[in-house]
Amino acid sequence: MKGNIRILIVLSSGILFAIAMFFSECRDKGKNLEPDKRGSAYANPQTCISCHKDTYNSYTHTAHFHTSSAIDGNKLQAESMANTHIFIFNDKLKITIDKRKDGIYQTAIFEGKQIRSERFDIAFGANEKAQTYGYWKGNRLYELPLSFFKIINNWANSPGFPPDLVYYDRAIVSHCFECHGSYLEKTFVQTGPIKVAEEYDKKSIMYGIDCQRCHGPAANHVQYHFDNPTDKKAKYITTYNSLNRQLKVNMCAVCHGGNDLKTEKSTFGYKPGDNLASFYDPDFGFNASADVHGNQAKLLAMSKCYLNSPSLTCTTCHNVHEQEKSDPVLLSQKCLDCHKEQTHNFCKMGPQLGNAITGKCIDCHMPTLPSKLISFKMSAMKGASQYLLHTHRIAIYPEQTNQILSLIKNAQHSN
Numbered sequence: 360m361k362g363n364i365r366i367l368i369v370l371s372s373g374i375l376f377a378i379a380m381f382f383s384e385c386r387d388k389g390k391n392l393e394p395d396k397r398g399s400a401y402a403n404p405q406t407c408i409s410c411h412k413d414t415y416n417s418y419t420h421t422a423h424f425h426t427s428s429a430i431d432g433n434k435l436q437a438e439s440m441a442n443t444h445i446f447i448f449n450d451k452l453k454i455t456i457d458k459r460k461d462g463i464y465q466t467a468i469f470e471g472k473q474i475r476s477e478r479f480d481i482a483f484g485a486n487e488k489a490q491t492y493g494y495w496k497g498n499r500l501y502e503l504p505l506s507f508f509k510i511i512n513n514w515a516n517s518p519g520f521p522p523d524l525v526y527y528d529r530a531i532v533s534h535c536f537e538c539h540g541s542y543l544e545k546t547f548v549q550t551g552p553i554k555v556a557e558e559y560d561k562k563s564i565m566y567g568i569d570c571q572r573c574h575g576p577a578a579n580h581v582q583y584h585f586d587n588p589t590d591k592k593a594k595y596i597t598t599y600n601s602l603n604r605q606l607k608v609n610m611c612a613v614c615h616g617g618n619d620l621k622t623e624k625s626t627f628g629y630k631p632g633d634n635l636a637s638f639y640d641p642d643f644g645f646n647a648s649a650d651v652h653g654n655q656a657k658l659l660a661m662s663k664c665y666l667n668s669p670s671l672t673c674t675t676c677h678n679v680h681e682q683e684k685s686d687p688v689l690l691s692q693k694c695l696d697c698h699k700e701q702t703h704n705f706c707k708m709g710p711q712l713g714n715a716i717t718g719k720c721i722d723c724h725m726p727t728l729p730s731k732l733i734s735f736k737m738s739a740m741k742g743a744s745q746y747l748l749h750t751h752r753i754a755i756y757p758e759q760t761n762q763i764l765s766l767i768k769n770a771q772h773s774n
């Protein structure tokens with residue numbers, strides 16, 4: 360009997376030891392990582408993987424995750440995609456893209472002589488549609504004159520740059536990082552009587568958008584769940600469904616509410632539940648001239664779908680944890696959740712179009728429109744090309760309807 364008890368004690372303490380080891384390993388996984396640069400309220404971004412593995416892994420394939428990056432040597436996807444490596448301003452002036460040992464450069468050449476050459480150091484944009492680049496000069500960051508545009512698979516003059524001279528002096532402001540990154544430390548330096556420049560601590564930059572940019576600081580959440588592994592109910596983190604609709608949309612609008620707005624304070628500190636008015640100037644609100652670029656929140660808010668339904672939010676149509684393929688047919692399916700023939704609020708064109716309507720709701724009601732803020736100039740061309748985005752003002756667009764109708768007719772004729 361005594362022996363049995365002893366075996367039992369040895370066995371159970373062995374099991375307890377194994378369990379203890381397992382959990383301390385779990386906890387150490389979090390603890391051994393470097394502390395987060397944003398301060399002790401934040402967990403190292405990689406800790407999330409221990410408990411949210413699937414979400415974490417799929418998230419690393421998204422445009423949000425890749426929306427800014429340091430360029431590693433001379434590896435740059437856009438460079439291998441580009442049709443040409445030269446951009447012509449006029450018969451005297453051009454920029455070439457040169458690949459060298461220590462990186463890729465944009466080199467300006469005037470009448471055969473090199474006048475300026477700067478390296479691709481940082482990329483902005485996951486290159487879904489475009490990518491813009493920065494180069495370092497000390498601790499200041501400047502934009503390179505050429506950007507990459509996928510629609511032409513080529514380099515073009517960076518948006519807003521002068522059309523017939525090379526320009527290397529536009530500073531990349533910290534606000535770009537507030538929407539395209541997760542953190543950065545900056546100082547202001549006086550550069551003239553009324554001029555200040557931003558200088559960045561390069562080592563402080565956190566590229567891409569991490570989980571805590573949307574979900575807020577999560578160190579306590581992480582600590583609690585490492586300490587209480589059997590509690591399956593989320594603690595110390597904001598539950599999305601506990602927010603009212605405006606606050607849900609704000610979680611996206613902090614970056615999708617217009618990049619022409621002036622910030623009152625850095626949006627790096629934004630967390631779910633915060634009011635946007637404390638980050639942006641008071642003119643934040645409806646705006647008839649809202650641009651299709653970067654302003655999905657305002658455009659959606661002007662749609663009857665949004666105004667007349669209590670629940671429509673960004674996540675009705677988007678799952679931000681996954682890289683969504685551009686799939687207008689699948690997205691058109693979302694419209695049918697609310698607009699059906701049975702509920703008598705289906706498309707008025709339904710009877711006329713029959714089956715041809717399937718998968719085309721987006722084409723007519725959220726058509727691509729040119730951005731008013733962004734256009735680009737191609738090599739050796741005069742005038743600017745359009746930068747097209749889907750409008751989020753869901754409405755009736757007679758002109759686009761006519762275009763789609765003639766496409767449908769042509770398809771039917773050729774059948």
Ligand code: HEC
Nearest residue numbers: 402406407409410570574577581584585591592593598599
């Ligand atoms: C030690 C385990 C653990 C770690 C590490 C962890 N979480 Fe969680 N988290 C949980 C558990 C358990 C839940 C509740 C069950 C669920 O929703 O998966 C949860 C839920 C959540 C939720 C949903 C909250 C809700 O109620 O809607 C979010 C958001 C979240 N975690 C974010 C994060 C982020 C961001 C990180 C990394 C900084 C992280 N978690 C790291 C255990 C963890």
Ligand code: HEC
Nearest residue numbers: 422423426484485486487538539572610611614673677679
């Ligand atoms: C921290 C800023 C930020 C927040 C918060 C944010 N976004 Fe974005 N979002 C961006 C940026 C920047 C891009 C452009 C990414 C790229 O292509 O480089 C983007 C791109 C997207 C895209 C296009 C992705 C693609 O694959 O082309 C969708 C859709 C989107 N965001 C939806 C949302 C939704 C929904 C939310 C809220 C749940 C949200 N975003 C919150 C900054 C943000």
Ligand code: HEC
Nearest residue numbers: 407411414415418423568569570573574599610674679680
């Ligand atoms: C662009 C903003 C954004 C980013 C970045 C983001 N999330 Fe979320 N997450 C959301 C939104 C919005 C919801 C609510 C979705 C819903 O309920 O419709 C959500 C929901 C969740 C939930 C609740 C369960 C679920 O899957 O719906 C967990 C857990 C979670 N996120 C973890 C993470 C982790 C871990 C990361 C980083 C790998 C991350 N999120 C990155 C916006 C974001």
Ligand code: HEC
Nearest residue numbers: 483484485486487488489490491534535538614618652653
């Ligand atoms: C207020 C937030 C915000 C600011 C500030 C901002 N952007 Fe963006 N940017 C976005 C969003 C959102 C998108 C993607 C959707 C769109 O175009 O509407 C985007 C798209 C882009 C793209 C195209 C990405 C792709 O994958 O196609 C580039 C390049 C870009 N931004 C560069 C910049 C640069 C450089 C700055 C600073 C001068 C900047 N952005 C400032 C929100 C912002």
Ligand code: HEC
Nearest residue numbers: 663664667668671693694696697704720721724753754755
């Ligand atoms: C959450 C429900 C919901 C979703 C999802 C939704 N709508 Fe709506 N939509 C409404 C409501 C409510 C109205 C107001 C009219 C009504 O009551 O039928 C409306 C109105 C409209 C109108 C009339 C607009 C006008 O200006 O007269 C169009 C067109 C429309 N929706 C198209 C779409 C399309 C296309 C989609 C998918 C991209 C979509 N809707 C998704 C709820 C929704």
Ligand code: HEC
Nearest residue numbers: 611615655656659672673675676684685686690721748749
């Ligand atoms: C009724 C459905 C619906 C809602 C709601 C919705 N979107 Fe979209 N979104 C779309 C469609 C459709 C596209 C075009 C997708 C494509 O071509 O792959 C799109 C594309 C985008 C893009 C990429 C830009 C582009 O033109 O390709 C961004 C960024 C985006 N949405 C952000 C948001 C944000 C932020 C919200 C909330 C304010 C939101 N969306 C709400 C349907 C929706």
Ligand code: HEC
Nearest residue numbers: 694695698704705706707708716719720723755760763764
């Ligand atoms: C070829 C372009 C086209 C396509 C494709 C299309 N629509 Fe429409 N839709 C229109 C036009 C034009 C109107 C306005 C017709 C009128 O008022 O006579 C309209 C009207 C509507 C309305 C308002 C109905 C009302 O009672 O006023 C809704 C809702 C709608 N469409 C939803 C959809 C949905 C959902 C789809 C996809 C299944 C879709 N539409 C596909 C062009 C289109």
